[in-house]
Amino acid sequence: MTSPALTTDITTLSGQLRLKVLELYNKAHAGHIGCSLSCLDMMIATLILRKQEDDTFILSKGHAAAALYVCLNHLGEITDEQLQSFYKNGTTLPAHPAPNKHKGIPFATGSLGHGFPIASGIAHANKLQGNPHAVYVLMSDGETNEGTTWEAAHYAIQQGLDNLTVLIDKNGLQGFGQTADVFGDTADVAKWKAIGFEVVEADGHDVEALLVTLDTLRLQTNGKPKVIIAHTVKGKGVSYMENRLEWHYLPMTADLYDQACSDINDRYFTA
C-alpha cells in the first residue's frame, strides 16, 4: 500500500497531525482535545498506515472527531477547505462525525457504544461474502462501560469474527473521573481474554510497535476476534494536558495554544 505518510517519518507525522488537531480546536475554541490526542497515534497506525482500500475503520469514540478528520485529510479524503470548515455552520465536519458525507466516515458516531456492534455487522457481512477485508473499530476505555460492548463482544466471538479488530484507547480517564473509580476497569486484559478474545496489550503511542501488532493480528485466522488494549496518555504531547480530566472539555486560551504548539514542536520535531 502506498501512503503519503511513507514520505515522512512517523514521529514527524504524529507531530504534524497533532498541530493540525490543535489548530482546529483553537479556531473552533472547542474542547475534546485531550481525547483526540490520546488516540491519534493509534489512528496513524491503523487508518493511515495499515487500512487497505476495502477495509473499514470506524471511530466509535466520535468525540475524537478532529483526530479522524486530520487523518482523513492526510489521506486526501477530506480537503483542506473542508477541514477548515470544522465546527462552522454549514460544515460536513461537526464536533462528532456526521452520516453520509465522507467515504472515510461510514457511520455517524458520538453516542458511545454504537461502533462495535456496527463493526461486528460489517465483519459478519464480509464473512458471508467471503471477502478478506478487515474491520477496525476504535473505542475509548470509558466507552467499554456500555452494555453494547459486551453484547457485541459475545456476538463477535459466537460468529467467529477474526476479521474484526477492536482498538481500545485506554487513557484511564472518562467523563467525570478515572475509569478505575467510576465503573471499574471494563478495558481489563483479563476480562477480554476470559470471554474469548485474542488480546494484545500495547503502547498506544508506539506506532512502529502497533504496526507490528496489526500485521501479526491480521494474519491470525483462528476464529477469534481481536482486541488491542492500548495504554495511552490523555492529551499526549501537550505537557499541561497530559492525564488531566479537564482537557476532555476545555478549549485553549491563546497563550495555552501557543504553549501547546511549542510543546509539540519540542517533542516531535527537535529530538
Next chain:
Amino acid sequence: MRKEFSAAIERIAATDEKIIFITGDLGYNALENVAAIMGPRFINAGVAEQNMVGVAAGMAYKGYKVFCYSIAPFAVYRCLEQFRNDVCLHNLPVFLVGNGGGYGYGIMGSTHHAIEDLACLSGLQNVKTWIPAFADEIDPIVDRIVADGRPAYLRLGAGPKTPEGSETTGSFKKVVSSENPKGTVVALGPVAANVLKALQTSDTLGHQFDVYTAMNLPLDLPSGLGQQWADSHNLLIVEEHVSIGGLAQQLSVKLLENGLSFRQFVSLSAQGYPDGLYGDQSYHQQQSGLDSTSIQEKLAAFL
C-alpha cells in the same frame, strides 16, 4: 400475521440472496422454516437487541437487506437509539419487525405491550412504519418494504382477511363504503376488526359510515380524500396506540393543513392501564374504549 410473515420471508429469501434475517432469540414454532431455508443468513443474535440492530446496520452498509425480529416492545424500545442513529440517519435497509403490537401480548403484561411504538418510530428520519390491519396485507407489505430499501418498521398483530372490494389510496384503504355516509371511521391496525364488528352487529349503524384503515405512517393523505371525510361531517379515529404521536394526532395535522373541519372529531386510543389491572387483549381494548360496543356508542352519537 406471524404465520403470513414467516411465509413471506421464506418466499423472498429463496430468491434474494441479499436478505438477512436476525432474530432476538424469538420465533419458536414460527420461524423454523425461515431458518431452514436461509442457512447462515438466518442469525439468532441472542437476547441483545441493541447489538442486533447495530449489527444489522453494519450488514446493510455492506449491501444486505436486513430484517430484525422480536416481540414488538423489544424490537422498538431497547434499541431505539441504534435504529435512529445507525439505521435511520444513514437511510439503510434495516426493517424492524415487532410481533404483537398494541396490547397483542395481552395477559403477558405491560412490559410486553407496544402502545407507544409508532410515536417512537414514525418521526425518525427516512423511516416508514407499516401497520397492517388484515393478515393478507403482510405479503405485499413485505415486498414493498424490501423494494423501498429504506428503514421500516412492521407491526404485526392478529387480523382477519381484507373485506372484498377494498381500495387503497395513499396511506389509506377504504374497507367499507356507504352511499351517504354520516361519518367516517379511520382505524389503525387489527383493531379495525372491532370497527367492522361494531357495524355488522348493529341494527342501526350499518351502511351509514365509510371505514378506512391507515396502513402506514407518516401519512400520505391524497388530495380530495380529506374533503370526502369532511363532507361526511363526523370523524372517528380508532387506534390501539396512545393518542400522542399516533394516528389521530398525525392525521389532525394533515386535516388542519388542508383547512378541513368536522362537526365532531372523536379519537379512541390506548389509555394505558387506567385501573392498574391486567387481562387479555380484549380486556385492555375494553378498558380503553376500543371494543366494538364502545365504538358503537361513539358512532351512534354521530347520528
